[in-house]
Amino acid sequence: MELSAPEPRGPAEAGVTTGFLARKLGVSPTTLRSWDRRYGLGPRVRADGRHRRWSPDDVAMLQEMCRLTAAGVPPAEAARAAKGGTRPGTPVLAPAPPPAPPAPGRTSRPSAHQASRSGSGLPLGDVYQECRGLARAAVRLDAQAVQQQLTAVVHAYGLIAAWEEVMVPTLRAVGRKWEFSDDRYVEVEHLLSWHISATLRQVYVTSAARERHPDSSPVLLACLPGEQHTLPIEALSAALAQLGLPVLMLGGAVPAEAVLAAVQRVGPAGVVLWSQSRSTASVPLARHIAATRWGVRGARTQSLVLLCGPGWGRRSESGLLRPSGLRDAVRMLTSPEPTARSTP
Numbered sequence: 001m002e003l004s005a006p007e008p009r010g011p012a013e014a015g016v017t018t019g020f021l022a023r024k025l026g027v028s029p030t031t032l033r034s035w036d037r038r039y040g041l042g043p044r045v046r047a048d049g050r051h052r053r054w055s056p057d058d059v060a061m062l063q064e065m066c067r068l069t070a071a072g073v074p075p076a077e078a079a080r081a082a083k084g085g086t087r088p089g090t091p092v093l094a095p096a097p098p099p100a101p102p103a104p105g106r107t108s109r110p111s112a113h114q115a116s117r118s119g120s121g122l123p124l125g126d127v128y129q130e131c132r133g134l135a136r137a138a139v140r141l142d143a144q145a146v147q148q149q150l151t152a153v154v155h156a157y158g159l160i161a162a163w164e165e166v167m168v169p170t171l172r173a174v175g176r177k178w179e180f181s182d183d184r185y186v187e188v189e190h191l192l193s194w195h196i197s198a199t200l201r202q203v204y205v206t207s208a209a210r211e212r213h214p215d216s217s218p219v220l221l222a223c224l225p226g227e228q229h230t231l232p233i234e235a236l237s238a239a240l241a242q243l244g245l246p247v248l249m250l251g252g253a254v255p256a257e258a259v260l261a262a263v264q265r266v267g268p269a270g271v272v273l274w275s276q277s278r279s280t281a282s283v284p285l286a287r288h289i290a291a292t293r294w295g296v297r298g299a300r301t302q303s304l305v306l307l308c309g310p311g312w313g314r315r316s317e318s319g320l321l322r323p324s325g326l327r328d329a330v331r332m333l334t335s336p337e338p339t340a341r342s343t344p
Contacts, residue, residue, distance in 0.1 A: 017053065041061060070149065131170050134153075160330065196231060227253055227280040236272060243334060260288070286305055304333070306329055307321065
């Protein structure tokens, strides 16, 4: 992403201000001042000896600094490369060594040397440094960098860890920032959501083209009526496809009649119902689906029904499964026990 500085009209008006540059780069003014103090990445000319005015060369230097740090290069090394115009020793988008993905069933927390704050003004807290890079790229609306970061993190850590440890924390941070900043950052949330969706769908398309388990009933995924938040079930569809399991994705805001018709037509091994808010959760619909049977008399079957999303609350429902997250949902749907229950 290239920035163009306004034409200088005089010594005091040359270049752009720190605030303007911080907004364009997706970092905070404090971060720019810190880089100046620690690494000498300051403007070559200071108007009146006090105010920072950043020239096009200064802007290009900081763009390179942002690109390198977002890719996982240590700040000191990135600063040397940005100032000297040389490539750092650490490969871009291939930080070494990457942290190991969390073990199944465990929630991973970054260690002290992996944790950091975003520097983007987003409330990320302590997260993987990939969250920081993704947040910075999104805030400065750098679509190419966002996509590169997402592709790299899925490749490095696997889909489930990338979703739970990088994508979701960054999405939540952007959402909180938008909620408390008078509709600012809406464009950031939309950009990030679109590219996360594109990444998940690419994983699904690539995985679904491979050979899958023969004679397997599909897992049906749907958002309840009025529910448009599809990213979590897109992540689940991609994770199941990676395991060779067939998926029937119905998407967002599916009418109840359509869900029931699909269940009766395909006889899915599992039905995943996503609800983001309590206003869209329908326990009667879920129970009706769980009670639906199909097949020949004497060998009728019924689906496992998973209630996914915060809209269902914390209360468990008899006969309905309540996974805690993506990893737990995959575990339930891939259990060696039969996924469809036979009934007389």
